[in-house]
Amino acid sequence: MEFLERVVADNAAAFAGVSTSLGIRLGLYEAMAGAGPLTSDELAQKTGLVERYVREWLAAQVASAHVLHDPETNTYVLPDEHAAVLADSSLPTYVAGGFTMLKALYGAEEALTSAYRSGGGVSWQDYGPELAEGAAAFFKPGYEAVLVQEWLPAMEGVEAKLRRGASVADVGCGFGHSTVLMAKVFPQSRFHGFDFHEPSVEAARKLAEEAGVGDRVTFEVAAAHDFPGGDYDLVTFFDCLHDLGDPGAALRRAEEALAADGSCLVVEPNVSAEPGENIHPIGRSFASTSAVLCLPAAMAQNGPHALGNHPGPDALRAIAAEAGLHSWRLAVETLTNRIYDIKR
Numbered sequence: 001m002e003f004l005e006r007v008v009a010d011n012a013a014a015f016a017g018v019s020t021s022l023g024i025r026l027g028l029y030e031a032m033a034g035a036g037p038l039t040s041d042e043l044a045q046k047t048g049l050v051e052r053y054v055r056e057w058l059a060a061q062v063a064s065a066h067v068l069h070d071p072e073t074n075t076y077v078l079p080d081e082h083a084a085v086l087a088d089s090s091l092p093t094y095v096a097g098g099f100t101m102l103k104a105l106y107g108a109e110e111a112l113t114s115a116y117r118s119g120g121g122v123s124w125q126d127y128g129p130e131l132a133e134g135a136a137a138f139f140k141p142g143y144e145a146v147l148v149q150e151w152l153p154a155m156e157g158v159e160a161k162l163r164r165g166a167s168v169a170d171v172g173c174g175f176g177h178s179t180v181l182m183a184k185v186f187p188q189s190r191f192h193g194f195d196f197h198e199p200s201v202e203a204a205r206k207l208a209e210e211a212g213v214g215d216r217v218t219f220e221v222a223a224a225h226d227f228p229g230g231d232y233d234l235v236t237f238f239d240c241l242h243d244l245g246d247p248g249a250a251l252r253r254a255e256e257a258l259a260a261d262g263s264c265l266v267v268e269p270n271v272s273a274e275p276g277e278n279i280h281p282i283g284r285s286f287a288s289t290s291a292v293l294c295l296p297a298a299m300a301q302n303g304p305h306a307l308g309n310h311p312g313p314d315a316l317r318a319i320a321a322e323a324g325l326h327s328w329r330l331a332v333e334t335l336t337n338r339i340y341d342i343k344r
């Protein structure tokens, strides 16, 4: 019975995810944040949406305990603590970004069933535009909270180089949040973001312009195994090394492109290679996305590897050593990520 209840709850969460995603896309959580109690009419007016739909959405939100309802006044409130998780994407507590990836993942079910049967892949591009946008939204708050504050200082000698003026390649940069975050803090340095997904590169360029760092950041379409440039003090792979069909070729290219005492920063999910150790929400989240995204996207690249997002540090370390990067150190870890400092 306990198991049955758990699966019913999972199914309810899977249904509820769509209305959470709608709440983000339609600005409903943002409109409720800090607004105090609102009627469905008031929320509809604030968001320019149809009241009947807003009322139904609110009922779903109350059932999920995201929003509280006062039957006496027939008003709804998004408590500040909930707004920090669902409404304000500038806070490290914001975790709602992942919901905007759901459409891409559920929408790929047909392609995934074929891939599971044939051994083929589903390419990053085949998931549709929501994937890149959702992935960027999912990772951004984490990077904002710790990249500059904790991860870069944990890398040997890197922060001082960035302060003096260093050259950085951010490989598989996606929408460029990591690149722009670093560029904002280290104006003496130059940052070059590369990704093989053209729409992501375009979004990254826009982000850099909006952030006012266009003078020190460039973004180019390039595959991880042949990104241009050389003499980089730092080459970074944020949550993407395991997604590559040929992570070895990407690390070989990084090794070639590094300055004499340059370093690679590799950010990977903090999830165990031992399935039984991932029975917790973060492990579940990573293991589940690996089965429907990370593995099939890597399979689509027809490389020598399709690692999934939990290959374990030994597998990655062996690939790095083969690429000529023999020094391997766990620099720091958070609940969600492990950050490796890798050198020749």
Ligand SMILES: C[S@@+](CC[C@H](N)C(=O)[O-])C[C@H]1O[C@@H](n2cnc3c(N)ncnc32)[C@H](O)[C@@H]1O
Pocket: 124, 135, 136, 139, 140, 171, 172, 173, 174, 175, 176, 177, 178, 194, 195, 196, 197, 200, 222, 223, 224, 225, 237, 238, 239, 240, 243, 244, 245, 301
């Ligand atoms: C999970 S996303 C991470 C994006 C970004 N680094 C971030 O942390 O938000 C993986 C990224 O790897 C990129 N990618 C996958 N295979 C690639 C390849 N072979 N060459 C270059 N980029 C690749 C995808 O386009 C995507 O942007």
